Amino acid sequence: MQLAGNSSMDVSLRQNLDIVDKFIVDCEQRVKEQPQDELTREYLSGAYQQKAELISAMMDRGGSGN
Amino acid sequence: MSLKMIGRGILPVLGVGVLLLPSPPVQAAPQHFERHFAVKGRPVVILQNVANGRIEVKSSKNSEVVVVATQASNKIGVVAEQAEERIDVTATILDNSAPANELEANFTLTVPEETELQLKSQTGLVYVEQVMGDMTLQSVAGDIHLKEVSGYIVVRTTGGSLVCTQCAGKLNFNSISGNAQVLQPGLSSVTLFTMSGNILFDGEFIRTGIYTMKSGKGTVEVHFSGNDSFDLNAQTATGTVDNQAEALLRPDSHGVRHIASRFTKGLFGTVGSGLAKVELSSYSGTIRILKRD
Numbered sequence: 476m477q478l479a480g481n482s483s484m485d486v487s488l489r490q491n492l493d494i495v496d497k498f499i500v501d502c503e504q505r506v507k508e509q510p511q512d513e514l515t516r517e518y519l520s521g522a523y524q525q526k527a528e529l530i531s532a533m534m535d536r537g538g539s540g541n
Numbered sequence: 542m543s544l545k546m547i548g549r550g551i552l553p554v555l556g557v558g559v560l561l562l563p564s565p566p567v568q569a570a571p572q573h574f575e576r577h578f579a580v581k582g583r584p585v586v587i588l589q590n591v592a593n594g595r596i597e598v599k600s601s602k603n604s605e606v607v608v609v610a611t612q613a614s615n616k617i618g619v620v621a622e623q624a625e626e627r628i629d630v631t632a633t634i635l636d637n638s639a640p641a642n643e644l645e646a647n648f649t650l651t652v653p654e655e656t657e658l659q660l661k662s663q664t665g666l667v668y669v670e671q672v673m674g675d676m677t678l679q680s681v682a683g684d685i686h687l688k689e690v691s692g693y694i695v696v697r698t699t700g701g702s703l704v705c706t707q708c709a710g711k712l713n714f715n716s717i718s719g720n721a722q723v724l725q726p727g728l729s730s731v732t733l734f735t736m737s738g739n740i741l742f743d744g745e746f747i748r749t750g751i752y753t754m755k756s757g758k759g760t761v762e763v764h765f766s767g768n769d770s771f772d773l774n775a776q777t778a779t780g781t782v783d784n785q786a787e788a789l790l791r792p793d794s795h796g797v798r799h800i801a802s803r804f805t806k807g808l809f810g811t812v813g814s815g816l817a818k819v820e821l822s823s824y825s826g827t828i829r830i831l832k833r834d
Binding site: 482490491498501515521522 | 641663777802824
């Protein structure tokens with residue numbers, strides 16, 4: 476997901492998407508190693524939800540998927 | 542060559558030269574917007590600021606809603622309308638090609654003490670003081686500061702942080718990278734979640750209150766007093782739990798035997814009679830539990 480704009484808001488959205496993506500990678504790795512770790516699964520599920528909401532907000536601002 | 546002919550030849554050239562001279566940048570003229578709306582009871586004020594800029598809300602004893610906006614230029618349109626007790630204010634960008642400094646609109650709202658709020662901001666600060674009523678406050682990058690507000694308070698940010706001072710009622714905060722600070726609260730229900738920000742709760746746990754604070758990567762710090770009464774459950778997947786109030790923490794007094802997951806680190810315990818319920822968790826951040834002096 477890319478936003479064409481360089482406004483402070485577009486920058487913030489991109490930075491936060493990066494934070495979510497890195498967090499998801501981290502949690503997925505942990506779940507692979509410890510599939511029974513319910514707490515990490517809970518955080519991972521919340522992160523997917525956050526990512527969906529963030530992408531929706533970015534699309535509202537005129538982003539284009541890639 | 543006559544003087545008349547020279548004049549004929551030079552003047553048009555001078556004229557073109559004047560037209561080609563670089564002109565000073567046109568300064569966008571600030572715009573002022575002000576509306577007064579009479580209300581009878583408890584109004585609902587909805588403000589959506591698509592432009593950049595801050596929103597400030599204060600209360601007064603008057604039965605009216607006053608909307609004041611200062612726009613950096615005429616590239617932003619502000620519309621306010623009233624439908625009985627609902628006041629709807631929208632700031633929209635009229636010219637997307639305008640430079641960022643011309644796309645700023647700052648709002649000051651003066652509302653009755655009992656007012657419901659729905660505010661949506663992009664990058665500017667949202668400040669609300671002394672308003673009683675349910676409120677939903679959304680921001681992308683702007684911080685949200687609340688002082689002496691009460692009601693069911695819902696705050697959603699992407700990167701903006703929350704500072705809630707002397708708030709009462711119920712608070713629900715959700716953010717990706719924003720921090721949350723809850724200071725001197727009178728809140729009976731608190732749900733705070735941030736993926737990478739820090740959480741600080743410094744205040745009293747009301748008996749029968751439920752307090753849930755979670756941070757993925759940030760620190761969750763709780764300061765409580767020796768007079769507080771609560772059951773505590775603190776869990777982290779890969780972070781650490783720093784309990785600096787161990788002397789006050791006793792095994793759960795309600796007969797429920799908690800068994801910690803072998804995949805997490807954490808603690809269960811009771812302070813006082815365990816009347817409130819406090820749940821702290823993190824994925825990789827530190828959970829810090831401190832007793833206030």
